[in-house]
Amino acid sequence: MITRLFFIFFLPACLIGAAVIHTPQAPKPSQYHLSKVTAKGEVIHAWGGPWSCVCDSRSGLLWEVKSDSEDIHDGRWTYSRLLQNQGVANNGDCYFEAERCDTEDLIRHTNQEQLCGSKHWRLPTASELHTLVTTEVKPGSPSIETGYFPKTQRGDYWTSDGNLPLKGVYSYLKFGGAAVNFINGQTITIPYRNAAFTRLVTNRSSTCHIAPQ
Amino acid sequence: MSDRSKSPVWILLHAALVIAVTCSLFSGLRIATLSKPAIASIEELLPQGEVHSVHFLSAILLSLVALAYLCSRVLRRFRARQQYGHKPLNYHRVVTWGGISLLAISLASGWLLFAGISKLPLTRTLHFCAALGLTAYIFLHAGVYLVQFGQNALRYILKPATTRRAQLILSCSFLIIFLLGGWLLLSRFTYYQLPVSTIPADAIIDIDGHANEPQWADAEVLQISTDGGANFYQGRTDIRLKALQNGEEIYFHISWQDPTESLAHLPLIKTDQGWEIQQQGFEKFDESRYYEDKFALLLSSHCDFAGAGTAHLGRSPLPDKPANWHGKGYHYSQSGQLHDLWHWKAVRTNKMYLADDNFIGAPDIVRAGIRRYTAGYQQDGKESGAYVMNWKWYSPNNITPKRLPSDTKVLAPFQNLDQKGKLDWTISWFDYQPYSAESDQVAPGTLMPSVLYTSNRFEGDRADVRAKGVWRDGYWTLELVRKLNTASPLDIPIEDGTCLWVSAFDHAQVAHTRHTRAIQLNLSNAL
Numbered sequence: 001m002i003t004r005l006f007f008i009f010f011l012p013a014c015l016i017g018a019a020v021i022h023t024p025q026a027p028k029p030s031q032y033h034l035s036k037v038t039a040k041g042e043v044i045h046a047w048g049g050p051w052s053c054v055c056d057s058r059s060g061l062l063w064e065v066k067s068d069s070e071d072i073h074d075g076r077w078t079y080s081r082l083l084q085n086q087g088v089a090n091n092g093d094c095y096f097e098a099e100r101c102d103t104e105d106l107i108r109h110t111n112q113e114q115l116c117g118s119k120h121w122r123l124p125t126a127s128e129l130h131t132l133v134t135t136e137v138k139p140g141s142p143s144i145e146t147g148y149f150p151k152t153q154r155g156d157y158w159t160s161d162g163n164l165p166l167k168g169v170y171s172y173l174k175f176g177g178a179a180v181n182f183i184n185g186q187t188i189t190i191p192y193r194n195a196a197f198t199r200l201v202t203n204r205s206s207t208c209h210i211a212p213q
Numbered sequence: 214m215s216d217r218s219k220s221p222v223w224i225l226l227h228a229a230l231v232i233a234v235t236c237s238l239f240s241g242l243r244i245a246t247l248s249k250p251a252i253a254s255i256e257e258l259l260p261q262g263e264v265h266s267v268h269f270l271s272a273i274l275l276s277l278v279a280l281a282y283l284c285s286r287v288l289r290r291f292r293a294r295q296q297y298g299h300k301p302l303n304y305h306r307v308v309t310w311g312g313i314s315l316l317a318i319s320l321a322s323g324w325l326l327f328a329g330i331s332k333l334p335l336t337r338t339l340h341f342c343a344a345l346g347l348t349a350y351i352f353l354h355a356g357v358y359l360v361q362f363g364q365n366a367l368r369y370i371l372k373p374a375t376t377r378r379a380q381l382i383l384s385c386s387f388l389i390i391f392l393l394g395g396w397l398l399l400s401r402f403t404y405y406q407l408p409v410s411t412i413p414a415d416a417i418i419d420i421d422g423h424a425n426e427p428q429w430a431d432a433e434v435l436q437i438s439t440d441g442g443a444n445f446y447q448g449r450t451d452i453r454l455k456a457l458q459n460g461e462e463i464y465f466h467i468s469w470q471d472p473t474e475s476l477a478h479l480p481l482i483k484t485d486q487g488w489e490i491q492q493q494g495f496e497k498f499d500e501s502r503y504y505e506d507k508f509a510l511l512l513s514s515h516c517d518f519a520g521a522g523t524a525h526l527g528r529s530p531l532p533d534k535p536a537n538w539h540g541k542g543y544h545y546s547q548s549g550q551l552h553d554l555w556h557w558k559a560v561r562t563n564k565m566y567l568a569d570d571n572f573i574g575a576p577d578i579v580r581a582g583i584r585r586y587t588a589g590y591q592q593d594g595k596e597s598g599a600y601v602m603n604w605k606w607y608s609p610n611n612i613t614p615k616r617l618p619s620d621t622k623v624l625a626p627f628q629n630l631d632q633k634g635k636l637d638w639t640i641s642w643f644d645y646q647p648y649s650a651e652s653d654q655v656a657p658g659t660l661m662p663s664v665l666y667t668s669n670r671f672e673g674d675r676a677d678v679r680a681k682g683v684w685r686d687g688y689w690t691l692e693l694v695r696k697l698n699t700a701s702p703l704d705i706p707i708e709d710g711t712c713l714w715v716s717a718f719d720h721a722q723v724a725h726t727r728h729t730r731a732i733q734l735n736l737s738n739a740l
Contacts, residue, residue, distance in 0.1 A: 004363060008356045019255040024528055027535045032581040047584040049606035050613075068601070068615065070647045136578055139703055140594020140673065147582025 033058045034148045041117030041207045053116035054148045055208035059131050061124075062116060062208035064200040066151040072096045072109045075151030078195035079103045081158050081177045083123060087192035103158055103198050110200055118205040123160035126178045126187045128201055133185035142182040149199075154183045156196040164189045221373040221381040228371075229388060230278045234347060236271035237319075240264040241344050243526050246540070247724075248441045248448060249341070253540055261527025263547075265519035265729075272323055273395040277388060279320060282313075305354070312350040319343040327403075327729050333440040334447035404516055404712065404733040408433045409456040409463065416459065420566060420692045422683030424466045428457055432466070435732065439469075442717060443501040443724030446472060450717050450726055458697065458736060463707050465693045467715065471506060474684035475720035476638040477630050478505040478560045481603060481661045487611040488604075490663065496609045498585055499539035500722040505560040505638075507718035508682070508691055509725060511573070512553040514705055516712035516731040520544065521552050523573045523589065531576055535586040541723060545576045545589025553705045554590070555678045557691060560638045561600045565670035568680035568693055572703050593703045596673035600639070603663040605648075616645035616665060617653060627660045642667045674701050689717075709736040 029046035036044050036051035044051060052073070054063045066075030072094075080091030082102035094101040096109065103123055110121040133143050142152040161178035166189055170176065176191045190196065202208075219227075243264045246253040260267070322340035326333065358366040373381075410432045412418075418426050432455040440449035450469045457464040480491050480503060493502040513521035525531070526542035537543055546552060557568040573589045580586075604612040618624060618640075626636055640662050646652070655661070670676060677699050682691040698706040705711070713732040716725035 001360065004360045008359050009352065012352075015258065016255055019257045022257065024256070024536070024540065027538065027584075027586075029581065029584075030579075034581065036582070046582055067605075069605070138577070138591060138594075140592075140596070140675070145580065145582060147580050 034145065036148065037062065037116045037207050039116060041205070043207060053205075053207075055205075056131065057208075059128065060203060060208060061128060061131070062118060062202050062205040063124075063132070063149070064110065064115065064121065065149060066199065068151055070095055072106060072113075073115075075153060075197070077101060077106075077197075079106060079158065079198045080195060081162070081192045083160060083162060083177075086162055087177065091193050092195040106198055107200060116205060117207060118202045120202045120204040121200040122202065123158055123198070124201040126159040126161045126180060129157060129159050129180045129199070130185070130187065132199075133180065133182070135185065143185045144182055152182055152199075153197050156181050156188065156190060156194070158196050158198045159187075162192070166191060219369065219373060220375070221377050222384045224370060224373050225381060225384050225388065226278050226281055229274055233271045233274040233278060234316075234351070236267055237275060238344055238347060240268040240271065241340075244268060245341060245344075247526070247542075256528060256540055259527070261530045261542075262525050263519055263522055263530075264526055265524065266517070266522070269327070269399060269518060270392075270396055272320070272327075273399060274388075274392055275316070276320055276324075277391050277395065279316060305358070308350065308353045308357070312347070312354055315343050315346040315350055319347060329438045329728060329730065333438050333449050337440065400518065401516075404731045405435055405437060406735050407435045407454055407456055407713070407732050408735045409458045412457050412459050414459045414461060418457065418464050418692070418694065420679050420681050420694055422681045422690050422692050424455070424690065424692070429455060429466055432457055437715070437728050437732070439715065439717060439726035439728045441724075442719060442726035443721040444719035445470075445717070445726065448726070450719075452715050452717060452726075454715065454732070456734065460697075462694050462696050463734075465510070466690070467508065467510075467693070468688050468690040469508070469717045470687060471684070471689050471717065471719050472687050473720070474559070474689075475504065475506045476560050476636065477503060477627075477660075477662075478638055479503050479602070479663050480627065480630070480638075481612070481614060481663050483655045483657050483659045483661070485657050488614055488661075489610065490604065490607070490612055491660075492609070494539075495722065497538040498722060499541070499724065501724055502720065504718075504720045504722050505558055506684075506689065506720055507559065507725075508557045508568075508689070509716045509718070510555045510568075510693070511714040511716075512555070512705055512707065513550070513712050514708075514710075515548075515550060515552075516710075516733060518729065518731075520573075520714045520727075521550075521712065521731075522547065523552055525588075531588060534576055534588065535579060537588075538585070539723065543576070543588035543590070544573045546574055549575055551703065551705060555680070555693065555695070557680045557682060557693070559682060559684075559689075560664050562680070563682050564637070564639050564666070565598075565676075566679055566681050567670055567676055568678040569671075570675045570677045570695075570704070593674040593677070593701065595671045595675035598668040598671040598676070601642075601665050601667060603640070603645075603661070603665050614648045614661070616640075616642065617648050617655065618644070618661075619646050621655050621659070624655070624659055624661055627662060630660070638662045639664045639666050641665075674699075674703055677701065677704060707734065707736075709734065711736075 035055045037053040037055055039052040052065050067073050077094035078092035080102045081087040082089045082104045089102045090100040092101040097105050111119045137143055142154045144152045156179035159178045163175050166173050166176045170191050173191045176189045178187055179190050179196050180187050239260050243259040322336045325336050412428045435454045438451050442448050452469045455466040481488050482491055491503045494500045511520050515521040523544045528540040529536040552573040554571040555568040556571050562569050570593045576588045603614050642665050678695045680693040682689050711734045718725045
C-alpha cells in the first residue's frame with residue numbers, strides 16, 4: 001500500500017515540485033571561430049557589445065568592424081583606392097577629412113588611434129577578405145556574418161591587390177584594384193577612382209595574432 | 214471494485230478516454246502557458262511543438278467517447294430500471310459523477326472557445342478550471358483505484374472478461390472512422406469566410422486609416438473574437454475586417470478595440486548613472502509595458518490550425534536549435550511552405566505608411582553572435598531605408614545613445630508618458646547629432662524617444678505592404694494594401710481560398726491575441 005501511495009501520489013507531486021523549483025537555463029552561445037574585441041583590445045562575450053574589431057581564429061586576422069557613429073569607422077563612408085602612391089586620392093565620401101577620402105586616410109587614422117590595440121592596420125588582400133564571405137545570409141543582407149560585422153554594405157570593398165588590368169568600359173583607364181563584392185562574394189577589378197567601401201585588417205595584434213608587435 | 218466483467222467496448226472507450234484526456238490536458242496546459250505564466254513553471258513536464266492540432270484531435274476523440282457514453286447510459290438506465298433499480302452512492306460513484314461533470318464542462322467550454330461565439334475570458338477560465346479539476350479527478354479516481362487494488366485495477370480496465378473479437382473490431386473501426394471524419398470536418402470546413410468585394414480598377418482607395426471611400430460601406434464585415442493577448446481588457450479584443458480587391462491589389466480595413474494608444478516604444482531615460490532603456494521584459498524579448506501597439510496578419514495558402522501550422526509552443530520546440538528566451542515558442546514552417554506575415558507597427562512603420570513585410574519559412578540556421586534566434590520568422594529583403602534603435606548596444610542596465618538632440622528643448626513634449634494626444638515618437642537621424650559624453654547636457658530624469666528614422670521608408674521587397682493606422686476613441690483602424698501577386702519569392706500570391714489569421718498587440722512585443730479558426734478569403738466573385 002505504501003509503495004502504491006509513493007508511486008501514485010508522492011512521485012508525481014515530487015516531479016511537479018522539481019519542475020516548479022527548476023529554473024530553465026538561459027540560452028548560451030556556442031564556440032565559434034569569430035570573437036568580438038573592444039576598441040581597447042579586450043575580447044568580450046559572443047553576445048556582448050559594443051565591439052570594434054573581430055578576431056578570426058581560423059585565419060589569425062583581426063578585422064575592423066564598421067559602425068554608424070559617423071566616426072572614421074562608419075560603414076557608410078566610401079574611399080577611392082590609394083596605396084603607396086598607387087591609385088587616386090580623395091575620391092570617396094566621408095565626414096572625417098577636410099578633403100574627400102581615400103583608403104590611406106582610413107589606414108592613417110586607424111593606426112593613429114591604435115584601434116583594438118594595433119597600429120598595423122592595412123588593406124586586406126582579396127583572398128584575406130574573401131574569408132569573410134558567407135552565402136547563408138538573411139534575405140537582402142550582405143554576404144557576411146552580420147552578427148559580427150554589422151553595418152556592412154551590399155557593395156564593393158577594396159583590397160590591397162592592385163595594378164590589375166581593367167576590362168570593358170573601363171579599359172581606357174588601364175589599371176585598377178581588386179574589390180570583393182558583398183552582394184555575391186565575387187572579386188572584381190574596378191578603377192582606383194571608384195568610391196568603394198573599405199574594411200581594414202591586421203595580422204599583427206596582441207589579441208588575435210601571436211606575431212610580435 | 215465491482216466483480217462485474219467489463220465488455221470489450223467498455224474497455225475500448227475507457228482506453229480512448231484515458232488517451233484523450235491525457236493528450237488534452239498536457240497539450241491544453243502547454244497552450245495555457247502563453248497567457249498564464251504560473252503554468253509555465255511546470256513547462257518541463259509539458260509537450261512542445263505544434264500542440265494545437267493534438268489538442269483538437271483529442272477533443273474530437275473525447276467528444277466521441279462522451280457521445281458513446283451518453284448513448285450507453287441512456288440504454289443502461291432503461292435496462293437498470295427494469296432489472297436493478299437505483300445503485301447506492303459510494304466514494305467512486307461520487308468521484309465518477311464529478312469527473313463526468315468536469316468533462317462535460319470541459320467539452321462544452323472547449324467547443325464554445327473553438328467556435329469563438331462566447332464571452333471568451335469567462336469561457337476560457339471555465340475551460341481552464343475544468344482542466345485543473347480533471348487533473349485532480351485523475352488522482353481521485355484512477356489513483357485511488359490503483360492504491361486500493363494495485364495491478365488488479367489495471368487488469369480490470371484492460372482485460373475483457375469475454376472475447377467478442379468481432380464486436381471489438383467493429384467498435385474500433387467506428388471510433389477511427391468517426392475520429393478521422395470529425396478531424397476532416399473540423400480542419401477543412403470550419404473557417405470564417407471573408408468575402409472580398411470587387412471594385413473597379415480605377416476606384417481610388419486612400420491608405421489613410423479611414424474608411425471614407427464609399428466602397429468600404431458596401432464591403433461585408435467579418436467580426437471575430439481574439440484573446441490571450443497582454444494588456445487588453447481581459448486579454449481580448451474583437452477585430453472587424455473588410456476586404457476589397459480590384460483585380461490587381463487587395464485592400465483590408467481592420468479595426469480593433471484598444472483602450473490606449475501606445476507609442477512610447479522603449480523610451481530612454483537619463484539617470485544619475487547615465488542612460489537606460491525603460492523596459493520590463495525586453496531582455497527576454499517579451500516586453501509588455503514600454504512598447505508600441507502592433508497588428509499582424511498571417512497569410513497562407515494552407516489553412517491548418519495554429520496559424521497554418523507555424524505556431525510551435527515551448528522553450529525548445531526545435532531540439533537542434535537554440536531555446537527561446539521567453540519560453541513561449543517559435544513560428545516556423547515544417548513543410549517548407551512559405552507563409553506571409555504583415556507586421557504593422559504603430560511607431561516604427563506607421564510613419565512610413567508601411568507594414569513590415571515579413572515571412573515565416575523553414576527554421577533559419579543558427580547565426581553566431583546574434584542573441585535572439587527567431588526560427589522561421591524573418592524579414593523580406595530591403596534595398597534601403599530603415600529605423601534603428603537609439604542605442605549603440607543593448608543592455609538591461611546602462612546604454613550609450615547613438616544620437617542626442619542638439620537642443621534638449623525638443624524633448625520637452627515626451628516627459629509625460631501618460632499624456633494623451635498625438636506625439637511623434639520617432640526621431641529623425643539628421644535632426645540629432647552623434648552622442649558624446651562631453652556634449653550630453655541632458656538633465657537626469659529626462660525621457661527621450663528611441664526609434665531613429667534613417668530614411669523615410671523601406672525600399673524593396675520589405676515595402677510591399679502599404680499601411681496606415683489611426684487611433685481614435687479607444688479603437689485602432691488600419692488600412693492595408695498589397696498587390697495580389699508581387700512575384701516575390703518571399704510573398705505568397707493572394708487568391709480565392711487563401712487563409713488569414715490576425716493578431717493584435719497592446720503595447721506588447723510578442724504577447725498577441727489569437728483566434729483558432731482560419732479566416733478564408735472568398736474572391737470567387739473577383740474580376
